[in-house]
Amino acid sequence: MPELRPWRSARPHVVRIAGAVRPRLARAAAAAKPRVARLARAGKPQVARLTRPKTWQFAAGAATAGLALAAGVVTAAGPWDSSGQRTAERDRAAAMDRPGGTDHGGTSGAPGRPRPAPSAAPVLTGLGGVSKVRSAPDGKALENALTPLLEDPALGPRPAAAVVDVTSGRRLYGTGSDAALTPASTTKIATAVAALSAMGADHRITTRAALEPDTQEVVLVGGGDPTLTAHENDGGWASLRTLAAETAGDLAERGVREVTLSYDTTLYAGDEKHPIGVNPNLAPVSPLMADEGRTDDSTSGPVARVPDPAADAARTFGDLLKSHGIKTTAPGPSKATTRAKTLATVSSPPLSALVERMLTNSDNDIAEALARQTALATGDRADFAGADRAVSAQLRELGLPLKGAAFKDGSGLNRADRLTADLLTALLAKAADPDRPELRPALTGLPVAGFTGTLTSRYTDGAAGVVRAKTGTLTGVNTLAGTLVDQDGRLLAFAFMANDTTNPEAAQKALDRAATTLSECGCG
Known part of the structure; x- marks a missing residue:
């Protein structure tokens, strides 16, 4: 499913998915049509000022972007959502025909790697315009x-x-x-x-691999990215596969083919276990984990988690290094020193x-x-x-x-x-x-x-x-x-x-x- 980004025209995406969700949207569209017209009219002066947003606008977008899109796609996209946004993201979710996430007890989400939550540009200025006369x-x-x-x-x-x-x-x-x-x-x-x-909103969380120069020890350093995945980087999330490939490449350039593998979780302090104890709604709270320590291919909802997410992520990282010709020991806990040289890094999507x-x-x-x-x-x-x-x-x-x-x-x-x-x-x-x-x-x-x-x-x-x-x-x-x-x-x-x-x-x-x-x- 193509990712909808606020700075691109939403029309091709909306047209493709509108047919799949048209029956479901009809009721809401009829109810919302008057308010959409008011909002679109309020936003006309903003249309000419549509520009490519900065990074934080990946999630939120500028008000002008939403207003510009309103005039062009409101018929295909249906009504506006509760924050005054164009609702192409609703259509996408409906077309995917999959359950939502958990609320401490629902069913697990459908298999497949998650993509960033869909968003569209809010039109809070448009609503503000309406409020002046209401x-x-x-x-x-x-x-x-x-x-x-x-x-x-x-x-x-x-x-x-x-x-x-x-x-x-x-x-x-x-x-x-x-x-x-x-x-x-x-x-x-x-x-x-x-x-x-x-x-x-622009902040990113980094996971890195570092080499201790004297011991040929590679340390996988957890930065606290909860969206780190062991799968391919297919949705903007940081991937252990990418990190392993780049780490192996750097080691090969250094002539290193065999390393001691360790992992560093010292970024966080205190107990990893949540006060509710072992629970399928979350993994132990660790700065290093892959796919939230899930034991299946789900991406949301309750499911059994691995007991030690950091050790599990390090073992996966070691297996990936081996696939690139780097022999490793079984990983154990350690702490990267200040002398450790960073071999490779991967970063999460923006905090937004x-x-x-x-x-x-x-x-x-x-x-x-x-x-x-x-x-x-x-x-x-x-x-x-x-x-x-x-x-x-x-x-x-x-x-x-x-x-x-x-x-x-x-x-x-x-x-x-x-x-x-x-x-x-x-x-x-x-x-x-x-x-x-x-x-x-x-x-x-x-x-x-x-x-x-x-x-x-x-x-x-x-x-x-x-x-x-x-x-x-x-x-x-x-x-x-x-x-x-x-x-x-x-x-x-x-x-x-x-x-x-x-x-x-x-x-x-x-x-x-x-x-x-x-x-x-x-x-x-």
């Missing part, structure tokens, strides 16, 4: 629409909710919005914003792409890695406690409401995590801030209702393609936080949190009804 939704009207839905017994005794107008940052609705609750996987929104703020993949597929391994990378970037200890401090510090610098918040991990698997609905909506609004474009992947990576990631099989009604949100599911916990465009063309951020639920399916449906109702609200 009043904010009326709080009383929102209360009348949402309160009965949030009183559903399926959501437990005290659900929390918040709705924010992204353009103004004003809270339009709230109930228990300052209560610190277990957020489950919506924690990943906080992880994403903190990591992007600390390192920037890692964030999108994490959010789209609810990828716990990426989440834990990004939390530790945030700690490293800010000078803290790269363990669970250091990541907690680093994420909190970054969000505090952004001026976000942290009262009661706790980040005991980066993924949300830890039940000791605490977030509020106010914080979740503030995170989403901050990611939409025109002055913080590096945070935009925290929006573009959100699953699209009915089409991508953990929302692939949800929202079969008119909200498909309109709601864009991160799900959160643990036993007794159901949460949903994201963005949508209401009937008046307003970009809204919302967060619904339910703890002490007893029927996960009923709770999930209740949250979906609330988001759908919000998207259909003409509450101006």
Whole structure:
């Protein structure tokens, strides 16, 4: 499947996939047509200024790019998604006819190497133009629409909710919005914003092979890239195959044909084991792993993991070196010295792409890695406690409401995590801030209702393609936080949190009804 990139014309891609998904898009297209027309008209002045974006725009894109594409492909691509984006990526996901990622309990994704999460250029400026002539939704009207839905017994005794107008940052609705609750996987929104703020959307994570000059020891040094793969580099991800080929080539030039092989995991500190213990939803948290330590060809979802991802990756690297004529010993743990000469390196895609993949597929391994990378970037200890401090510090610098918040991990698997609905909506609004474009992947990576990631099989009604949100599911916990465009063309951020639920399916449906109702609200 061709990769959709914001700086290229999307028309050929859209035309190819439109036929496959046309029946599924018809309902959503009919509902969204009026708002698309308004947005396209608002964006006309921007069309002439379409330019090739910088690296961070690989994930987010410039607003002008989305506006330019709107006029040309809106008929083929269908409605706009919840952050005001063109939704060619939805069509692609539907055409692939595959399940989304896990939310701590779904089925594994289809085999095959993952590609960067699809994204399109947001048109937040277009929405801002609409907002100048549209009043904010009326709080009383929102209360009348949402309160009965949030009183559903399926959501437990005290659900929390918040709705924010992204353009103004004003809270339009709230109930228990300052209560610190277990957020489950919506924690990943906080992880994403903190990591992007600390390192920037262009940041890449490097894995290297180094040669100790006196001992002929080759050390595979883990840099913390959770997307390193042992397969071919077919989607922009760093590959051990590439690293092995380049390492072997350098060794051959040096006349070295036999080496002692070691691996270095000293970048991270503390316990590799997550507090939940051995679990199919994530591997031990190591700075060196290939394919997330998965024991099959899946790319998302729960599956048994190898007990020592670093040793497993090093053995694979050794086998690859042997295939290039370099004889190695069985690998063992070590630490590269300052005298070690770098033989070869491979780097991850930009952080923007890692964030999108994490959010789209609810990828716990990426989440834990990004939390530790945030700690490293800010000078803290790269363990669970250091990541907690680093994420909190970054969000505090952004001026976000942290009262009661706790980040005991980066993924949300830890039940000791605490977030509020106010914080979740503030995170989403901050990611939409025109002055913080590096945070935009925290929006573009959100699953699209009915089409991508953990929302692939949800929202079969008119909200498909309109709601864009991160799900959160643990036993007794159901949460949903994201963005949508209401009937008046307003970009809204919302967060619904339910703890002490007893029927996960009923709770999930209740949250979906609330988001759908919000998207259909003409509450101006």
